[in-house]
Amino acid sequence: MTQRDYYEVLGVGRNASSDDLKSAFRQKARQLHPDVNKDPDAEERFKELNEAYAVLSDAEKRAAYDRFGHAGVRGATGMPDFSMDFSDLSDIFDFFGFGSFGRSSRRSRNAPRRGADLQYRLDLTFEEAVFGAEKEIEITRDEVCGTCNGSGSEPGTSPTRCSACNGTGEVRQVRQTLLGSMVQVTTCPTCGGQGEIIGTPCHTCQGRGVERRMRRKVVTIPGGVDTGTQIRLAGEGQPGGNGGPHGNLYVVINVKPHEYFKRRDNDIILNLTINIAQATLGAEVQIPTIDGPATLKIPAGTQPGKVLRLRGKGVPHLRNNGRGDQLVALNVEVPTRLTSEQRELFEKLAKSLGSEVHPAERSFLDWLKDALGG
Ligand SMILES: [Zn+2]
Ligand SMILES: [Zn+2]
Incomplete structure (x- = not known):
């Protein structure tokens, strides 16, 4: 080579x-x-x-x-x-954030460490996401062991200094490699880098210093959240090490789909099918909104794909006052089954309207795209 x-x-x-x-x-x-x-x-x-x-x-x-x-x-x-002393490179690898390469564990061993963050996926109904809710959640996290106060030693006993590493938590080994001899610094295998050995482990936590506990917590969900919204509960994550602070708990929202409402940002979309007479002559109809039933005025001559807007009937804004709108996208249904009376009426109408046709400039989908902004 x-x-x-x-x-x-x-x-x-x-x-x-x-x-x-x-x-x-x-x-x-x-x-x-x-x-x-x-x-x-x-x-x-x-x-x-x-x-x-x-x-x-x-x-x-x-x-x-x-x-x-x-x-x-x-x-x-x-x-x-x-020969290369890899411990000399440790600052370089610390800079990279690598943990495995000759990095000195002495510095990090006794330094306070922040606890890990936890995540909790919370399912909400469409209405709960719109108006907010109080939800009780159950999280399992570590708590400082009440028996040993986190030391890991049975009360009345104390840990002894590790003789393998003299309490430093790390061992140095000279290895002969392809690149020459290298000094490698590794975590002491005897004490796991702790520098001390627990002779009599705490009977409650088996020496871990923490125990798993289930906790119930009521979370207040503000109105206006959506799938993917994260709510941060500061200090509700895993406990830190060496007196460091707790991590955070992130509640991640998942909104279940609604039977007929769809959401686009702060607007709520409702697809509504009306009949050909309502579209032609105009009508007042009852429709569902997130606030309950409401009256919608359909103007005479409404074309399929028309979108009507009900101001302020949408989703509250998360960070300021005000709400989005409800958009009602109208589809006009052409009847497929007629009673004999209806057939008679349509036949009269057909005679009156004549047989003229005209090529369309725009399709129904073009209308809908324009109205809903894509
Ligand atoms: Zn304990
Ligand atoms: Zn040791």
């Missing part, structure tokens, strides 16, 4: 400054880190990148590489001869 030029691997010129090298390395490592890049050759390329950076970031090795190429940095084994 021919080895790629280290400058090419990092994508920098031969006179790149050490800052250029560092930022090029960060950028490429972020793309190639095996935790995020699932390409089969990502690991190889990540090793190659590390090797290139390890050589070029060391002034002596860089000078040797510049003069002699890869041969200049190879030892007697034919392998690159350098």
Whole structure:
């Protein structure tokens, strides 16, 4: 296998400054880190990148590489001869937000940690979403154990310092790898990074310091929410660690479909079928609205696809006063079954209207699209 030029691997010129090298390395490592890049050759390329950076970031090795190429940095084994302390890179990987790579756990172990957020999916009826509601929800979350106050130790006992890591919570290992010897810092397997060992675990929580509890909570849902609306209940999530704050609880709204109302933002749409006489002569009809029955005036000569607007009969705005409208989309039904009396009347009407036809400029759907704005 021919080895790629280290400058090419990092994508920098031969006179790149050490800052250029560092930022090029960060950028490429972020793309190639095996935790995020699932390409089969990502690991190889990540090793190659590390090797290139390890050589070029060391002034002596860089000078040797510049003069002699890869041969200049190879030892007697034919392998690159350098060692890299991965813990030196930990700040770089902290910067990326990676947890697995030589990151020091000492800093984060005792720092207060915010608890995790929880999510709860709440189903509402159409009416509840429009007008708001008080809903009781049940959430299961961790609570600080009442027996041990979160320490995990049976009351009256106390944890002992971990002898494997001397209480630091991490162990250092020197490994011989393809890239030379590397110091790897890992979480202490004996104490799990805690630095101490619980000799007598609390009998209530088995040493976890928390217990699962079901809690009931009444949530006030404001009028105007829709599917996907999130209501944040601050501090109702999982408890934090080391005295950190609770996470939040997000109640995510799901609105069940209504029998005939449909919603578009703050307007409520009702499809209404009227008969041919109502459309021709006009009429007053009773229709459902979210507030109850209401009278709708249909003007004479109403065409199929006409949309009538009832102001203020829609959904309340979430963030300010006022409501949307109810839109009534009219369809005109052509009768398919006639009584003999109706047939007679239609035959008279047919004679009176004559046999003239005219090509249409617009279709019913065009009308409806225009009226409802797409
Ligand atoms: Zn406990
Ligand atoms: Zn330990």
